[in-house]
Amino acid sequence: QESDSSATKSTSLVESQVNETLSINIVLEEDEKEVDTATKDLEVSEGTTVLEALKKEYEVVEEGGFITSIEGMKQDEKAGKYWMYEVNNTNPTVGAAEYELQDGDQVKWFLNAPQ
Numbered sequence: 395q396e397s398d399s400s401a402t403k404s405t406s407l408v409e410s411q412v413n414e415t416l417s418i419n420i421v422l423e424e425d426e427k428e429v430d431t432a433t434k435d436l437e438v439s440e441g442t443t444v445l446e447a448l449k450k451e452y453e454v455v456e457e458g459g460f461i462t463s464i465e466g467m468k469q470d471e472k473a474g475k476y477w478m479y480e481v482n483n484t485n486p487t488v489g490a491a492e493y494e495l496q497d498g499d500q501v502k503w504f505l506n507a508p509q
Contacts, residue, residue: 414440416497423504424467432465445490474508
């Protein structure tokens, strides 16, 4: 019976190392309008960052660590339009490459001119 209990322990250890699947939602917005065709409900692995999820599902162009285009919608430096993101209506304090998603997160990427 000792071998049975050690087998159970190793199985539970392996199970705890398997990543959980998270359900998230990503919305793209340009000029204060949601881009209906770009809204996606996704399933990602635990530990996935906002940037990883974005790159997995969308065409993304980066320059110097900043996103300059998503799905062909480009930032406009002259107009002051840059890609920004928020999670659950809150501006995170870290970049998209560092923000790990949680189950149920609502991510919005927006490209709006300053008000």
